[in-house]
Amino acid sequence: MNYLLPERREALAAEYALGTLSGLARARFQRLMMQHAELRSAVWRWENYFNELGATLPEQTPAAHVWQGIAQRLGFVPAKSEKSHWSLARWLSGAIVAAALVLAVLVAPNQHQPMPSQLALFQNADSQPLWLVQLQSDLIKARATPNVTPSLTADFELWMVPSDGSAPISLGLLPESGSRELLSAHRLVNVAFNALAISQEPPGGSPTGQPTQVLYVAQLVAI
Amino acid sequence: MQTTEEQHLQLLSATSLGDRRAFEQLYQLTSGRLYAVALQLLRQRDKADDAVQEAFVKIWHNAGEYHHQKGCVLAWMISIVRYRALDMLRASKRRREDSSTLLPEIADHSSPDGVFTQRQDKARIDHCMERLDQQQRQAIALAYFNGYTHHEMCDYLASPLGSVKSWVRRGLEKLKRCLGA
Numbered sequence A: 001m002n003y004l005l006p007e008r009r010e011a012l013a014a015e016y017a018l019g020t021l022s023g024l025a026r027a028r029f030q031r032l033m034m035q036h037a038e039l040r041s042a043v044w045r046w047e048n049y050f051n052e053l054g055a056t057l058p059e060q061t062p063a064a065h066v067w068q069g070i071a072q073r074l075g076f077v078p079a080k081s082e083k084s085h086w087s088l089a090r091w092l093s094g095a096i097v098a099a100a101l102v103l104a105v106l107v108a109p110n111q112h113q114p115m116p117s118q119l120a121l122f123q124n125a126d127s128q129p130l131w132l133v134q135l136q137s138d139l140i141k142a143r144a145t146p147n148v149t150p151s152l153t154a155d156f157e158l159w160m161v162p163s164d165g166s167a168p169i170s171l172g173l174l175p176e177s178g179s180r181e182l183l184s185a186h187r188l189v190n191v192a193f194n195a196l197a198i199s200q201e202p203p204g205g206s207p208t209g210q211p212t213q214v215l216y217v218a219q220l221v222a223i
Numbered sequence B: 001m002q003t004t005e006e007q008h009l010q011l012l013s014a015t016s017l018g019d020r021r022a023f024e025q026l027y028q029l030t031s032g033r034l035y036a037v038a039l040q041l042l043r044q045r046d047k048a049d050d051a052v053q054e055a056f057v058k059i060w061h062n063a064g065e066y067h068h069q070k071g072c073v074l075a076w077m078i079s080i081v082r083y084r085a086l087d088m089l090r091a092s093k094r095r096r097e098d099s100s101t102l103l104p105e106i107a108d109h110s111s112p113d114g115v116f117t118q119r120q121d122k123a124r125i126d127h128c129m130e131r132l133d134q135q136q137r138q139a140i141a142l143a144y145f146n147g148y149t150h151h152e153m154c155d156y157l158a159s160p161l162g163s164v165k166s167w168v169r170r171g172l173e174k175l176k177r178c179l180g181a
Helices: A006-018 A023-035 A037-054 A064-073 A085-098 B004-016 B020-042 B045-065 B073-098 B112-118 B126-130 B134-146 B150-157 B161-179
Strands: A118-123 A129-135 A140-144 A155-162 A169-173 A179-182 A193-201 A213-219
Touching: A006 A023, A006 A037, A006 B134, A006 B161, A023 A037, A037 B020, A037 B073, A037 B134, A064 B020, A064 B045, A118 A193, A118 A213, A129 A193, A129 A213, A169 A179, A169 A193, B004 B020, B004 B045, B004 B073, B020 B045, B020 B073, B020 B134, B045 B073, B126 B134, B126 B161, B134 B150, B134 B161, B150 B161
Parallel strands: none
Antiparallel strands: A118 A129, A129 A140, A140 A179, A155 A169, A155 A193, A193 A213
């Protein structure tokens, strides 16, 4: 059968867009669309005609949680909203216990001994990597992946989360593209920590010295 | 003054550059339309919620792939949610058939004619739909708005498969001539 004869092409494109082409015929047509631009164009034309019909249905407002779900899936907001660092510390404790084996290698940084390199990878809800942070003996390197969406209205701040549940300590603002070296504040503070967190802040960083809205948390792994 | 289409295009374009505010605004302007289509097909709010969420996640990731040739922005977005809803509908039908349980009662589906009279605006395709025979129009509307397969139309319209297929095919041919496709 020649699918590219204009009449055949239009008939199949119309049934594809309408939804009545099903099963194997639909799968075969989808494959042909990948190969033949004229089939795809015919489908776009029919989709446009039909979906103008759909656009005339009376609007039905979705519930608020629908947008919240989208924002969470795209990593715009944390999967579980945390308003303060204290609740963050509580939330982290469970994860820390679960990851105890990995974390056992981590000790308080000592200013007189070289610290092994440690890595933290921040991911969004879809497990796409966002930032890679490497702690070396005398500097912190942070790299933003292309999955990071630069924001004009917010900055992203990196924090170390002390193991004893005390308040997080700022390590500086993260790059929203490319890489940046951050102040090696972790060398100046002699506390044990085993996780890093990223918060969303107004431009310029946290106005209070504490995370405003924690977006992501990642464990550190020694390398 | 900016038309609705220009506004949608501007927001979609900003979305393709990663502008979350533009994306949220686009959602606020269009989600009611997408949700109406999903709900009409799936008949259950939780399923329509899922279809709309998945559609907007896809729109965020694929905003840069929109091209004017694909139709107006809203029709392109509706196309995404409608295909997703159709997939969900087909998957749930397959599951029901696999488990040999009875098809759910479909009598509560609003009739396509009802859908036609409820609609607020008139689309370009409307006057062409009006020129179809009643059976052709009804078959196409059942497929578009309710996601019916040929076999479901046979049950709903109490007509043989050959007739149903022919109404759809001839109706589409007539639409094509009328639309100049």
